[in-house]
Amino acid sequence: MENESSSPQKEESAPLMDEKLKESINTLTHQLYHFQEAIILFVQYPKELVILYTQLFLVSYSFGMVLSVLCAYFTDVWGTSDIESGIIIGIYGLMTGIASLVTGSFPYRFGVKTSITIGGIIFSAGLTLIAISEWFLVSVVSVYTLTAIGNSISVPMTIFAISLYTPEKSRIIANSLVVITFCVTFIFIGIGISLFWEIFNDNADYAYGAMFLSAAFTALLSAGLIHFVGPPKYSQETEHQEGKKLNIMDVFKTKTFMRYFVFLILLTILLGAFNTFPISLGKYMTREFGDDVNWGSIFTIQSIVTIVSIVALSFFLFMISSYTLIIFGCLISALSFYFFTLPPSYSMCVFFAIFYGVGCSLFQPRLYDYILKVAPLGQEVVYFSFLVLPNNVSLLFAGILSGVLLEEYCPEDGDEKECWKMWMIICAIAVPTALILVFTRSCIEEPQVEKKKAFESDDDKAT
Numbered sequence: 001m002e003n004e005s006s007s008p009q010k011e012e013s014a015p016l017m018d019e020k021l022k023e024s025i026n027t028l029t030h031q032l033y034h035f036q037e038a039i040i041l042f043v044q045y046p047k048e049l050v051i052l053y054t055q056l057f058l059v060s061y062s063f064g065m066v067l068s069v070l071c072a073y074f075t076d077v078w079g080t081s082d083i084e085s086g087i088i089i090g091i092y093g094l095m096t097g098i099a100s101l102v103t104g105s106f107p108y109r110f111g112v113k114t115s116i117t118i119g120g121i122i123f124s125a126g127l128t129l130i131a132i133s134e135w136f137l138v139s140v141v142s143v144y145t146l147t148a149i150g151n152s153i154s155v156p157m158t159i160f161a162i163s164l165y166t167p168e169k170s171r172i173i174a175n176s177l178v179v180i181t182f183c184v185t186f187i188f189i190g191i192g193i194s195l196f197w198e199i200f201n202d203n204a205d206y207a208y209g210a211m212f213l214s215a216a217f218t219a220l221l222s223a224g225l226i227h228f229v230g231p232p233k234y235s236q237e238t239e240h241q242e243g244k245k246l247n248i249m250d251v252f253k254t255k256t257f258m259r260y261f262v263f264l265i266l267l268t269i270l271l272g273a274f275n276t277f278p279i280s281l282g283k284y285m286t287r288e289f290g291d292d293v294n295w296g297s298i299f300t301i302q303s304i305v306t307i308v309s310i311v312a313l314s315f316f317l318f319m320i321s322s323y324t325l326i327i328f329g330c331l332i333s334a335l336s337f338y339f340f341t342l343p344p345s346y347s348m349c350v351f352f353a354i355f356y357g358v359g360c361s362l363f364q365p366r367l368y369d370y371i372l373k374v375a376p377l378g379q380e381v382v383y384f385s386f387l388v389l390p391n392n393v394s395l396l397f398a399g400i401l402s403g404v405l406l407e408e409y410c411p412e413d414g415d416e417k418e419c420w421k422m423w424m425i426i427c428a429i430a431v432p433t434a435l436i437l438v439f440t441r442s443c444i445e446e447p448q449v450e451k452k453k454a455f456e457s458d459d460d461k462a463t
Contacts, residue, residue, distance in 0.1 A: 031191050059123070062123055082403040083407055087400055089399035090397065096395075099149045122153070123154050128141045128216040129146065131211075161226070260441075272429075273430035276402045280405070336356040338427055
């Protein structure tokens with residue numbers, strides 16, 4: 001009897017399973033079509049995109065070199081303590097964030113190309129002064145002024161310029177390539193740091209000078225390269241508004257911006273924890289494993305893993321929302337710091353780099369996707385400029401935190417080091433903050449609505 005009663009149930013469930021299978025196949029086919037379409041649309045303007053991604057590589061090298069060696073530079077060359085070096089790089093990030101509030105309106109006044117040129121020249125001048133300076137005060141002032149201002153313009157404006165040459169359907173691919181470019185840059189930075197130390201036989205003054213001069217050269221080169229790019233092809237609202245002023249206060253008053261601002265606050269805390277990795281890694285590994293350790297290779301491994309993960313997961317990005325991927329990526333990156341709490345070894349650092357790289361591959365490209373989806377049409381560059389705030393203001397938090405934790409738990413002198421406690425504290429900051437993004441999603445995530453133009457013509461206003 002039981003067999004007879006169960007057979008009709010099996011017969012009824014079979015068609016349901018077939019329908020679900022067909023639905024899954026149709027969904028995958030649909031996503032594959034969008035993926036192929038996005039690639040086809042993306043390569044419509046190869047010349048402009050090749051130039052822009054090359055320029056992004058150049059300016060990212062400048063920014064990445066500063067981030068990677070600035071803290072160690074002040075300690076090795078000028079003899080500052082860990083805490084003092086951390087405060088210096090923290091104030092640098094804060095000054096960059098403050099500068100971005102002003103420079104965010106540059107495209108409306110001068111245009112995107114001119115803004116990028118101005119940023120590259122200022123950035124290059126600041127880095128050159130650091131490289132050749134023989135006075136501590138000159139180096140510090142250059143970091144806080146020219147270098148901070150140039151950084152606030154060059155990186156966000158270049159990323160925004162890329163969006164002007166990619167249709168909306170291809171933005172996921174374009175932004176993934178932005179992060180891949182960053183990762184390739186850090187591979188070269190890791191190789192460059194090792195190469196400069198080898199060339200100058202561990203002479204700190206000459207080695208750091210060469211690093212900063214190489215960064216100054218790439219920043220200057222990026223300033224001229226932008227002028228080989230033709231007129232924008234998409235999202236030309238900004239270009240049409242050149243010479244007109246944008247009322248920033250009107251942007252601040254919108255609910256969209258308020259949600260975005262709360263998101264940026266949480267992102268600032270997360271990036272503050274994450275940025276302790278590039279700031280502290282060199283000192284941490286040197287103090288744990290000795291002066292001969294190749295800590296630049298960890299940057300290289302992490303960058304390679306991020307690139308491979310982005311390419312491997314690119315198809316699935318069309319099936320999951322940007323906010324969801326940001327959450328998963330932040331959680332994986334935050335949890336990866338637990339590897340540093342294990343008994344110290346080079347393999348432990350490699351495992352960290354692998355997991356951290358996977359997390360970065362999920363959340364970093366999606367930040368740019370998220371901005372382009374939530375920003376009103378014509379205000380994208382303002383939203384992009386505010387993304388500089390968490391990226392750079394977090395350096396204030398990361399710099400001070402790194403300095404305090406290194407001096408307390410992983411000092412240069414002393415037999416009893418407890419470096420694992422430093423990373424445990426960083427985990428205790430990063431993991432709960434990532435979980436807040438999960439539990440407050442309904443309040444933070446912008447509803448999916450059709451984007452409206454931030455600017456209206458006089459005729460539109462009249463009607």
